[in-house]
Amino acid sequence: MILYKKISKEDRILAKDKKIFVCSECGYESPKYWGKCPDCGNWNTFSEFSKKELDLVNSKSSVFTPKVTNLKDVDTKEDMRFTTSISELDNVLGGGIVASSLVLVGGEPGIGKSTLLMQTAHNVSMIGKRVLYASSEESLSQLKLRLDRLDLKGSDILVLSNTDIEQIIESAKENKADLLIIDSIQTVRSANIPSAPGTITQVRECTNLLMNFAKATNTSVFIVGHITKQGTIAGPKTIEHMVDTVMYFESESNSSLRILRLSKNRFGSSEEIGVFEMTRKGLECVTNPSKLLLEDRENRSYGSVICSIMEGNRSVLIEIQALAMMSSFQVPRRVSTGFEYNRFVQILAVIEKMTNVKIHSTDVYLNVVGGVRVKETASDLAVACAVISSMLKKEIPINTIIIGEVGLCGEIRKINNIFKRIKEANSLGFKKAIIPRNSLDEHEDISNLNIEIIEISTLKECVFKLFNN
Known part of the structure; x- marks a missing residue:
């Protein structure tokens, strides 16, 4: 039973x-x-x-009830972009801010996120758009001090210091804001959720409310997001899926340069980057970062080589310096700054094995000038040549750029975007480019460029052509 x-x-x-x-x-x-x-x-x-x-x-979470519309009747003119008057930011966004878009900006504390958005708010207000800057981290007087420090005169920015997301959205609706800036998503909260700001449910609910508000009212929304110690946006991963654009603001170590990178962009390419320089009056656009990184270079010195790296779709020329000297220790020192240490040691082993340059009892120091961190392999050959130049105490011609990946057998392997790199070097006055053999495609015509191309197949061949004379 x-x-x-x-x-x-x-x-x-x-x-x-x-x-x-x-x-x-x-x-x-x-x-x-x-x-x-x-x-x-x-x-x-x-x-x-x-x-x-x-x-x-x-x-x-569903506050706004959308209406069903036939797709052919949708007027795309309503979703036109408007400029921020910050050229680097406009390029990253694909030509400007798209109406009704939701943009997430993340970065380390103190890197300049609020500065960038305050300058954006000022510029957008100057073209007749209504901007509401809602800060839950700073008071109104602190926002005014930031505006004065940046010397942004004539601004017509509406400001609000509040942590309640429903009240912020209501203020944006009442003032018919074209652009709403939330600083930051981790410090605002919804009254519907009985938990503290910054929790999973609060971040997800607040982002959802902002997304619904942006789509329903054709208002563009920028959200500042804190990042974790691993370098990702704090909070649930779902918020990155909810927003239209995810941008990371990064800084190079010991450098005033700031780089704005995209990890997602529904309205353009996600490969674009923006380069800024932090000054006393805020962020300034750097349209030619190669020129900025090379402006203090000595005319002639051994151990110094110029190479090209790709930052998004942009070619950037950097200087790599090496210093080799006899070691006073039983185990020679190997120090690398801005370049992956394991790959550096690997290149040193290839130099020892494949050339007549003996470095087993030598201290070798490597530095990428400007605090830049090199992540791609196109700079391998430049690193090898800088070390050999310092060992032999022979200078590499100042008008020469060296590009290529070094294999373990001493071969020089092809790399991507070689034409962009050569074109950038030519625009800065370089006369010679040492590149891997057969790197250029047939459709890439360099005949109109005033630069000599030297193709090589092995590291030994490169050493011979650079230093034999």
Whole structure:
């Protein structure tokens, strides 16, 4: 005989109010607590929430009711772009800000996110657009001090210091803002969610409200996002899927240069980058970063080589310096700044094996000038030539650029975008380019460029052509 237990009303309430654990880094949900997140691998990131609380987010997040429209009747003129009057930012965004777009900007503390957005707000207000800058981190007087420090005169920016996302959205609707800036998404909260700002549910709900508001009112929204120690946007990964554009503001170590990179862009290429220089009066666009990085270069010195790296779709010329000297230690030192250490040691081994240059008892120091971090392999050959130049105490001609990847067998391998690199070098007055053999495609015509191309197949051949004379 089967007996059925009668479930009381209290039991039903407890069954509905189940607990769930959510990772604060990636948003992974689990019915039990984990010390290490199975999804992102971070430790001690799980927080406990009730199922009722999470269901409350989904039930109240839809504030705006959209109307069904035939696609052929949609007027694309409403979604025209408008300029920020900041050339580098416009290029990254694909030509300007798209109306009703939701843009997420992340970066290290103090890197210049708020400065960039304050300058953007000023420029957009100067072309007749209504801008609301909502800060939950700074008071109104602090915002005014920032505006004065940047010397942005004549600004017509509406400002608001508030942490309630519903009130911020209501203020944007009342003032018919064309651009809304939220600084930052981790410090605002929704009154519908009984939790502190910055939690998974708060960040997700606030972003969802802003997304619905942007699409329903044709308002462009910029969101500032904090980043974790791993360099990703703090909060659930879903917010990067919800927004239209994700930008990361980065700085090169010990440098005033700032680089704006895209990881997602629904309205243009995600390969574009913007280069800025931080000055006393804010961020200034750097249209030719190669010239800025090479302006202090000595006319002639051994151990110095120019090579080209790709930053997005842009070719940037950088200087690589090497210093080789007899070691006073039993184990010679190998120091690399701005270049991957393991790859540096690998190149030194290839030099020792494939050329007559002996460096096994030599201290070797390598530096990429300007605090730039080199990640691609196109600079391998330049590193090798800089080391050999310092060892032999022979100068490399100042008007020569060296590009190529060095293989373990001493071969010089092809690289991408060789034509862009050569064209950039030619525009800066370089007369010779040493590149891997057969790198140029048939359709890439360099006859109109005033630069001599020297093709090589091996590291030994490169050393012979550079230093034999």
